[in-house]
Every structure is written in C-alpha cells, then in structure tokens.
Amino acid sequence: MAAPEDVVKRVSDLRSAIERHNYLYHSLDSPEIPDAEFDHLFNELKEREQQYPELVTSDSPTQRVGSVPLSAFSQVRHELPMLSLDNAFEQADLGDFDRRVKSRLAQEDSVVYSCEPKIDGVAVSLLYQDGALVRGATRGDGTSGEDITANVRTIQAIPLRLLGSDYPRTLEVRGEIYIPKADFMRMNQRAVSEETKTFANPRNAAAGSLRQLDSRLTANRPLTMFCYTVGLVQEGPLPDRHSDILRSLESWGLRINPLIEVVDGIDHCLAYYSRLQDMRDDLDYEIDGVVFKVDRIDLQERLGLLTRTPRWAVAYKFPAEEAVTVLEDVEFQVGRSGVITPVARLKPVTVGGVTISNATLHNADEIDRLGVRLGDRVVVKRAGDVIPKVTQVLPREGSKRARKIKFPIKCPSCGSEVITLPDEVVARCTGGLQCKAQRRESIRHFASRLAMDIEGLGVKLIDQLVQQELIETSADLYHLTLDQLVQLERMAPKSANNLIEALEKSKQTTLPRFIYALGIAEVGESTARSLTQALGSLDSIRMADEERLQQVPDVGPVVARRIFEFFNQDHNKAVIDSLLQSKFTWEELDDSAITNALDGSTFVLTGTLSTMSRGEAREKLQSLGARVSGSVSKKTSVVVAGESAGSKLTKAQELGIEIMDEDRFNEFLKTHGL
Numbered sequence: 001m002a003a004p005e006d007v008v009k010r011v012s013d014l015r016s017a018i019e020r021h022n023y024l025y026h027s028l029d030s031p032e033i034p035d036a037e038f039d040h041l042f043n044e045l046k047e048r049e050q051q052y053p054e055l056v057t058s059d060s061p062t063q064r065v066g067s068v069p070l071s072a073f074s075q076v077r078h079e080l081p082m083l084s085l086d087n088a089f090e091q092a093d094l095g096d097f098d099r100r101v102k103s104r105l106a107q108e109d110s111v112v113y114s115c116e117p118k119i120d121g122v123a124v125s126l127l128y129q130d131g132a133l134v135r136g137a138t139r140g141d142g143t144s145g146e147d148i149t150a151n152v153r154t155i156q157a158i159p160l161r162l163l164g165s166d167y168p169r170t171l172e173v174r175g176e177i178y179i180p181k182a183d184f185m186r187m188n189q190r191a192v193s194e195e196t197k198t199f200a201n202p203r204n205a206a207a208g209s210l211r212q213l214d215s216r217l218t219a220n221r222p223l224t225m226f227c228y229t230v231g232l233v234q235e236g237p238l239p240d241r242h243s244d245i246l247r248s249l250e251s252w253g254l255r256i257n258p259l260i261e262v263v264d265g266i267d268h269c270l271a272y273y274s275r276l277q278d279m280r281d282d283l284d285y286e287i288d289g290v291v292f293k294v295d296r297i298d299l300q301e302r303l304g305l306l307t308r309t310p311r312w313a314v315a316y317k318f319p320a321e322e323a324v325t326v327l328e329d330v331e332f333q334v335g336r337s338g339v340i341t342p343v344a345r346l347k348p349v350t351v352g353g354v355t356i357s358n359a360t361l362h363n364a365d366e367i368d369r370l371g372v373r374l375g376d377r378v379v380v381k382r383a384g385d386v387i388p389k390v391t392q393v394l395p396r397e398g399s400k401r402a403r404k405i406k407f408p409i410k411c412p413s414c415g416s417e418v419i420t421l422p423d424e425v426v427a428r429c430t431g432g433l434q435c436k437a438q439r440r441e442s443i444r445h446f447a448s449r450l451a452m453d454i455e456g457l458g459v460k461l462i463d464q465l466v467q468q469e470l471i472e473t474s475a476d477l478y479h480l481t482l483d484q485l486v487q488l489e490r491m492a493p494k495s496a497n498n499l500i501e502a503l504e505k506s507k508q509t510t511l512p513r514f515i516y517a518l519g520i521a522e523v524g525e526s527t528a529r530s531l532t533q534a535l536g537s538l539d540s541i542r543m544a545d546e547e548r549l550q551q552v553p554d555v556g557p558v559v560a561r562r563i564f565e566f567f568n569q570d571h572n573k574a575v576i577d578s579l580l581q582s583k584f585t586w587e588e589l590d591d592s593a594i595t596n597a598l599d600g601s602t603f604v605l606t607g608t609l610s611t612m613s614r615g616e617a618r619e620k621l622q623s624l625g626a627r628v629s630g631s632v633s634k635k636t637s638v639v640v641a642g643e644s645a646g647s648k649l650t651k652a653q654e655l656g657i658e659i660m661d662e663d664r665f666n667e668f669l670k671t672h673g674l
C-alpha cells in the first residue's frame with residue numbers, strides 16, 4: 001500500500017522539525033521544546049515509518065544507529081589531504097608567523113585573523129552530498145583514514161541532513177570529535193563501578209569510542225563535535241572569509257565553537273591566547289592551545305601551502321602539561337595533622353617550561369591503583385599551579401629494577417605508630433605533639449602567605465627553630481627574642497631584626513586569615529571566610545556547636561565536626577589563648593556584613609565572563625554565603641549569564657528566574673564589597 005500524500009508530507013515535516021530541534025539542543029545548546037515533546041515527535045516519526053517502510057530513508061533521524069557490526073574499517077582516501085598545522089611554542093614564534101604572512105603578502109597593515117580554541121579531540125572529515133551525510137572518516141595520516149560513517153551517524157551533534165538549502169552540492173566539513181570533560185568523568189566512574197576499562201583522558205576515550213566496529217556501542221558514548229573548516233567543496237559558492245564560512249556551516253546545522261573570534265593584528269591574537277589559557281580549566285572540553293588563521297580566503301590562497309602545512313595558519317600550543325620520566329624514590333612526608341603523603345622523587349624533567357623533580361602520589365591506595373614501583377617510567381602531569389602528580393605507569397621492560405614501594409608503619413619523623421582509620425584513605429602519624437614534623441608543618445602553614453604571611457620565616461628557619469626546641473607551637477613565635485634568633489645558623493642581626501618586625505606586623509590581620517592560619521583540618525580560606533561572615537567573631541566561632549556550624553554555608557557535617565573538635569581540644573585552646581595574649585588585631589565586621597546577604601541563595605553561572613574566570617566568580621559568591629550550582633531549577637535564585645550563555649539561560653527565562661549579565665553581576669559584587 002503506497003503511503004497517502006498527507007502521510008508523506010507529515011513524515012517530511014516531522015523530520016525537518018526533529019532535525020531543527022536536534023540542532024537547537026545539541027549544537028546551540030538552547031532547546032525550544034521540552035524533551036518530552038521532542039520524544040513525542042520522534043516516536044510519531046518512528047510509528048509512521050513502521051507503517052510505511054518505503055518512506056524510510058538513510059538520512060531519517062530514526063536511522064542513526066546501525067544494527068550490524070562491521071568486521072573491519074575500510075580505508076578512505078581524502079580528496080584533499082587533511083593538513084597539519086605549523087606550531088608556535090612561544091610568543092616569538094607567533095611574531096615570526098605574522099611577519100612571514102605580511103612579507104609574503106607584501107602588506108604592512110595588520111592582518112585580520114580568526115582565533116579559535118584548539119580542541120583536544122579526534123580530527124575527522126564529514127562528507128555531505130546534496131545535503132545528506134554520506135561519509136565520515138578519520139584523519140589517519142592526512143592522505144587516507146578509516147571509514148567511520150556508521151559511527152559518526154550516531155552522534156547527535158552531527159546532522160544526517162543539512163538544514164536549509166543553500167549549501168554546496170558537495171561539501172566536506174572538518175572538525176574535532178570529542179567527549180566533554182563532565183561526561184568523561186561519568187563514563188570513567190561507570191567503568192570503575194562496572195569494573196571495565198577506564199580511559200586515561202577524554203581524547204583517548206573519544207578515539208576509542210570512534211573505533212568501535214559496532215556502532216551501537218558508539219551510540220552510547222557521549223561524543224560531540226566542533227567543526228572548524230571545509231575540505232572539498234563543489235557546486236555552490238562559499239563566503240570569502242573563513243569566519244563567514246563557519247557561520248554558514250552553523251546555519252546548516254553544524255556545530256561551531258562559540259569562542260571563535262575575529263581580531264585585527266597579532267597583538268590581539270596574543271590577548272586571545274592569554275584569555276583562553278585563563279578559561280581553560282573552566283571549559284567543558286579539553287583544549288591544548290589556540291589556532292590563528294588568516295581570515296580572508298583570497299589571502300589564504302595567495303599564501304598557499306608549504307608541503308603539508310598551510311602558510312596561513314598556526315597553532316599556538318599551551319605549555320605541555322605531561323612528560324615521561326623515571327620514579328627514582330618515594331619519600332614519606334608528614335603533614336600538619338599527621339597525614340603521611342608519599343612523594344615521588346623523579347628524575348628531573350621539564351613540563352611546560354618548569355623543571356619537576358617531585359610529584360605527589362596521594363596515598364597508599366593511589367600507589368596500588370597505579371601499580372607503580374621504584375624505577376618505573378611514569379607520566380607526570382602538571383595543571384596550573386597544582387602540585388604535579390603521577391598519572392600513569394608505562395609498561396615495564398623486565399622486572400629486575402622495579403622494587404615495590406613499602407608504606408611505612410612507623411612515622412619517618414618521630415617513629416610513632418602509623419595508622420589508617422577505618423573511614424579514611426590516608427595514613428596518619430599518631431605522635432601528635434611529640435612529632436616534630438607535625439609541629440614544623442603546622443607552623444609553616446601558620447606563617448604562609450595566605451595565612452599570617454610572615455615574611456622571612458621560611459621552611460629551613462622553622463625547621464631549625466623546632467629542632468632546637470625554641471618553639472613548640474605557632475604561639476611561641478611571638479615570644480622569640482633577638483638574642484635567640486641571632487644565635488641561629490646563617491642568621492645575621494639584620495635578618496633577625498627583620499623577622500621580629502615581620503612577626504609584629506603579622507599581628508595586624510583579618511579574622512579569616514587568623515582562622516585559616518590555625519590549620520583546622522578541612523578549613524581552607526573560603527571556609528574561614530564563611531565562618532567569619534556567618535558567626536562574626538572568634539568567640540562565636542569557638543563557642544559554636546556542631547549544629548550551628550552546619551548552618552554556615554559550605555560547612556557540612558564532617559567539616560562541622562572537625563571545627564568543633566579542634567576548638568575543644570585543650571591543646572588548641574591553649575595555643576589560641578596564648579596567641580591572643582600577643583594582641584592580634586583585626587577589624588570586627590559590622591552587622592550588615594555578618595548577616596551574609598546571600599545566605600541560603602543559589603546561583604548558577606553560565607556562559608563566559610570576560611572580567612573573571614568562572615572559578616573566581618564561584619569563590620566570590622561562596623564567600624558571600626551563596627551556593628553555586630551547576631544546573632538551573634526552581635530553587636535557583638539568580639543565573640549569571642556571560643557571553644554565549646546557552647540552555648541554562650533559556651531555562652532561567654522559562655522559569656522566570658532573575659538573570660544578571662556580567663555588568664550587573666560586577667555591580668552586585670561591588671555592593672557587597674567585592
């Protein structure tokens with residue numbers, strides 16, 4: 001039975017509608033209809049196609065996932081080679097690039113560049129014929145890759161049929177398939193709980209997912225894509241600027257990165273680079289640098305290629321964050337609360353321009369998980385200012401030199417027993433006050449920059465003071481005399497004097513600093529600020545019971561118990577009282593600041609802020625007592641919407657939640673003294 005005309009039309013309308021909503025949801029992150037309504041459209045299409053199988057086409061949204069696994073991937077020859085980019089590693093290289101471009105073009109004016117984040121994913125090519133996706137291929141060696149059509153079809157962000165009608169007859173689109181960081185974490189967590197293979201990073205996970213012979217498996221992986229250029233184009237003109245081509249791609253339903261910018265001149269490229277470097281950790285996808293492309297296509301053509309590398313583009317990579325080196329030894333450090341941390345002593349290696357010879361191994365469980373032994377070749381990773389860590393062990397060649405790491409049963413500093421409490425992963429020295437390492441570490445924390453900021457009181461000096469038993473606690477620092485200090489090794493009278501002055505100066509401080517300096521487990525700077533803002537004075541904080549403490553934003557039951565226990569231990573009481581006798585001063589907060597304007601309110605941050613990173617914004621809000629959540633719901637008080645805010649903004653509008661743009665948000669922070 002042939003399908004009646006009205007059904008044919010309905011099927012076609014359904015497909016267009018589904019494609020459009022799919023695009024709004026996956027590419028623009030701003031759905032117009034609720035999920036249930038989308039499902040409804042999708043199910044209707046499925047039913048109609050079941051009723052009239054002759055209406056099923058391969059580009060129907062119902063046909064994304066194939067049912068027969070492949071036995072192998074076939075090879076695809078790229079009609080136009082997929083080029084690789086020239087790399088710039090430092091600012092000077094970028095300057096050279098710009099000079100070469102100008103000199104080849106015989107141009108003195110600044111060049112207009114398109115600036116794009118360099119996504120750390122898997123490069124692929126998509127071929128559209130008459131608007132239908134006919135082929136997906138990996139980059140391979142640039143000349144030929146693998147045919148992964150069945151797998152790319154399962155990715156919702158990739159349209160099976162282009163939107164609109166003004167696309168070229170043949171259109172090859174290139175871009176990067178990746179897995180968002182949050183999805184990657186979830187994927188690995190699930191793998192751990194199901195005891196299947198975990199992936200080292202999102203890029204490996206994306207590559208592994210694309211190389212499944214059974215596309216039903218690929219369909220379950222959270223893959224998505226950003227497109228960044230075109231390859232083969234036939235029958236149909238494209239705009240004459242790269243940035244406009246990207247806009248066309250977007251209008252045809254392909255996903256384009258929202259951070260792409262067009263700038264005039266190389267200085268602006270540098271500014272863009274710094275901006276993205278700052279944003280890097282807040283992005284939901286991994287980037288390993290930025291790419292600059294000459295925006296005008298006619299200029300690109302004049303510049304041409306140098307073998308396989310275009311002369312009109314350059315990748316400026318962020319400093320490498322990983323390197324391979326050898327684990328030479330493991331040392332066990334005792335922290336201020338007795339926690340014993342294994343520290344890897346590494347053969348020195350340069351990572352992102354910094355030489356690294358130590359990395360943390362966290363705890364005994366982590367050593368087991370990594371399966372690391374002495375003499376192993378390991379991958380160390382450095383991210384921002386965080387302490388480098390060992391992330392991976394490379395396969396051993398022969399087992400002779402790989403010795404097992406023995407976790408100590410006695411404290412390396414005081415010889416006391418080391419125990420692991422049943423509800424903790426960390427091992428602790430039980431020496432308490434007798435343990436010089438614990439004393440030294442707690443004083444070091446007390447003097448540190450974010451705490452009392454005592455200039456000239458370094459680790460070596462603290463060590464001497466503790467070893468010679470001139471001080472036992474941080475309070476003793478303020479009883480040190482000039483005579484005692486000048487007798488120390490390498491201590492000139494002038495430095496001794498300076499130290500006494502620095503100690504004196506440190507007494508003028510703020511309450512949050514003082515609280516933080518006490519070194520209460522789990523109480524960082526922001527918790528110290530929350531405590532101050534919620535409770536107002538040191539006395540109220542010292543007197544608060546666990547119940548009251550739990551009402552402080554950011555303070556859960558565990559932290560509340562730690563704080564309560566801390567202030568109720570005789571030793572700590574004595575140290576604090578002794579410190580207070582040295583007459584510390586801080587400004588008392590007035591009532592309006594204490595009542596904590598944002599107490600109990602929930603903020604959601606979305607989009608990109610230009611004046612601060614999302615992390616900074618989060619901290620500021622938390623310091624005022626607000627909760628910061630990742631998703632918009634009825635309980636949300638305010639949504640802060642930066643540049644290119646997507647679905648969260650739409651949702652906030654739907655729910656009638658207060659929305660602040662960046663200017664208003666800054667104003668708002670100002671009125672709260674930030």
Ligand SMILES: [Zn+2]
Nearest residue numbers: 411414429435
């Ligand atoms: Zn100890």
